[in-house]
Amino acid sequence: MVEPVENTFIEGDNLDVLPTIAAGSIDLVYTDPPYNTGNDFAYADSFGHRGGGRAGRHAAWVEMMRPRLVAMRDVLADPGAVFISIDDNEAAYLRLLLDEVFGEANFLAQVVVNLNPKGRQLGKGFATSHEYLLVYARDAQRCVLDASSPDTVDAGDFPLVHADGRAFRHLPLRNTNKKFNPVTSPTLHFPVYGDPLTGRVATSHFGEAVEVWPVFGDGRPAVWRWSRPRIDERPHDLVCREISGRHGARIDVFQRDWLHREGGRRKKLRTIWLAEEVGSTDTAVAELKGLLGHVFESPKPTGLVRRILATMPADAVVLDPFAGSGTTGHAVALANAADGGTRRCISIDVAEPTRPGSNAARAGLATVADITRARLSAVAERFGGGLELR
Structure with a gap:
């Protein structure tokens, strides 16, 4: 059996190519479309929005993007998601357009990405140091995107050390969200029994245990985060302690939240991604230069x-319909090499001429598609995985 290649490159206008991809066959779309800087962009469709100053340029860009977003949505599987990079010129328009095409209910995030830590020093005004990622699900109810990462876990958040050497922190067993209370969650409002000297916790009375009810800091009744059966299953992950509350000393129950736990600890990704976490334009140029x-x-x-x-998931089929320099296919190869994943990537790019006299033109790369193809060929040679050209 022949293994599928890791990277596929298709040269052509994505509006023509996307309908040839099977509906629902893509798990993840990441793309970096042409930004509207006031200059002509390569995908100059005939939608009649020419001239008219800034408003006309916005309209032309939006009408260029609309059918392409519809085509992306059509190839995306129901559990899938789309990430689109954009800058301030069209971020507001793209957000409205994505609401239209994917539906407001499927909006997941608008991430600020710090790609230029020094800030752009040319021109007037502020030194812009960020762009955005707009993230939408095909169907938010079925989307498998996990917006968390082991890379964002800070060991310093777990200052306590158990006798067996494991690091942990204490979390209140009571639910601190006041939306959850004896009225909304009556089955989680019950007493437990704990001994603050030994730390032991149980759902039934024992020895010198005292009865402990869940209460908020102001003394109002609360609920536990765990059910009785779960407390019975994991008593060694709980501890009873005496603490100083708003109204004096009281007995409370805490969860030992371990730094290293079964399945690996992950932390929710923030909506600001720093250059030291994901790289910058400078590091990207260096990668490509290499x-x-x-x-x-x-x-x-x-x-x-x-x-x-x-x-x-590590077997996702990835699509980049504005492939540019081929970063997405390169990243797929690196990710698979790092974790043994079986991701596959389809990259699409149009034969937009490179600027006369540019480094690319001098290197014999006559079009942006030539750059994409050359990079993915170099990636296949260096990391394996193959490259299919269409």
Whole structure:
């Protein structure tokens, strides 16, 4: 049996190519479409929105993107998600357009990505140091995206050490969210029994145990986060302690939350991604230079795409319909090499001419598609996985 290749590159206008991809066959879309900087962009469809100053440029860009977003949605599987990079020029318009195409209910996040820590120093005004990622689900109720990562776990948040050497922290067993209370969650409002001298906790009375009810800091009745059966199953993960409360000393019950737990600890990703976490435009240029030379002005760092890939299963089929320098396919190869995953990537790019006299043109790369193809070829040679060209 022939194994599927890791990277596939298709040259052509994505509006023509996307309908040839089977509906529902893609798990994850990441793409970095052309930004509207006031100059003409490659995908100049005939939608009649030319001229008219800034408003006309916005309209032309939106009408260029609309059918392509519809085509992306059509190839995306119901559990899938789409991530789109964008800057301030079109972020507001793209957000509204994605609401239209994917539905407001399927909005997941607007992430700020710190790709230029120094800030852009050219021109007037502020030194812009960020772009955005807009994240939408195909169907939020069925989406398998996991917006957490082991990389964001800070060992310093777990200052206590058990006798067996494991690091942990104490979390109140009571639910601190006041939406959960004896009225809304009556089955979780019950007494437990604890001994603050030994720390032992149980659901039935024992020895010198005292009865402990869940209460908020102001003394109002609360509920536990765990049910009776779960407390009985995991008594060694609980401890009874005397603490100083708002109204004096009281007995309470805490969970030992272990730094290293079965299945691995993950922490929810924040909506600000720093350059030291995902890379910057400078590191992205260096990555590409290491493969092909300095042939693309503003590539995305593979670290950014690898963080996105980590939110989805390791066998995801990935699509980048505006492949540019080929960062997505490169990131897929790196991710598979790191974790043994079987991700596959389809990259699409149009034969937009490179700028005369540019580094790419001088290197014999006549179009952006030539850059994509050359990078993915270099990736296949260095990391394996193969490359299919269509």
